[in-house]
Amino acid sequence: MGQKNQTVVAEFYFSDFPPFENSSLLLFVPLLFIYLFIIVGNFTIFCAIRLDTRLHNPMYNFIGMFSFLEIWYTTVTIPKMLSNLVSEQKTISFVGCLLQMYFFHSLGVTEGLVLTAMAIDRYVAICNPLRYAVIMTPRLCIRLSAGSCLFGFLMLLPETVWISTLPFCGPDQIHQLFCDFEPVLHLACADTSVILVEDVIHAISILTSVSIISLSYLRIIAVILRIPSGDSRQKAFSTCAAHITIFLLFFGSVGLMYLRFSVTFPPLLDKATALMFAVLAPLFNPIIYSLRNKDMKDAIRRVLCFQERSNVSCESSRTSVQRNISASLTR
Secondary structure, eight states, X not given: OHHHHHTSOOEEEETTSOOTTTTTHHHHHHHHHHHHHHHHHXXXXXXXXXHOGGGOSHHHHHHHHHHHHHHHHHHTTHHHXXXXXXXXXOEEEHHHHXXXXXXXXXXXXXXXXXXXXXXXXXXXXXXXXXXXXXHSOHHXXXXXXXXXXXXXXXXXXXXXXXXXXXXXXXXXXXXXXXXXXXXXXXXXXXXXXXXXXXXXXXXXXXHHHHXXXXXXXXXXXXXXXXXXXXXXXXXXXXXXHHHHHHHHHHHHXXXXXXXXXXXXXXXXXXXXXXXXXXXXXXXXXXXXXHHSOHHHHHHHHHHXXXXXXXXXXXXXXXXXXXXXXXXXXXX
């Protein structure tokens, strides 16, 4: 009987999505546009950084990596949300749920580590500019990027593997917008108290990143305030403003979502927090980095202009070839 109960639940049901008849299309359309904007915006930033050699420096390499991660971070959850809004069967398989949890959190941890590396880069650039080129070498940047990915994807692996061994014998309703550790563990037919150890490890890693980033930017602000030139001070502030905004959006939503410990939110506030964490925070990344950064705007403009010139050149070449063929036939 115990073995039978362990194999009862083969899929989970997202119970918090409205039925398709209840105007779920009104939610589907704006969410679809948000998702497309996130993908196109972050892909544009990533391509602009890769194609413009003037942006081949540590700061923009980290921004490009962050934008690349944001594409996959949102792709893990939003397409399934869109499907649930227009589908009568708002379900996900057990394996699909495990994969969604693993990649969502692994990409999120990696993004947090990239933001930490970005803060360290800005700290060295502003607080120790004479040694910046010596400290932030290409080799160090590669190690920071690779280490962020490696740690991010290995950290969540033990917890995901452990959850895959738990028995799920019902109920099967997930009260969240996507598969997450806490709502899935509530459905397990076993003692899950050991997960508190993992929660403490996650909390320590989040607070460590927040502490490093906060101390870095506090030190940066103190140094900037001592700059005598108003123009230099304004330029330094504008450079760090985008990073600080992204940091507050990302870790603010992370804190509300995963540093609550025993505090419980009302269901509506819980869904709003999840939506801010998974959708709204990634939405502002391309806006902030493209609108508040002059170098980025110039790079995007150059990439778009290059494509337009290439299209015009191709069209001119095609017209010239057609004219030559016509002249040859006439002769």
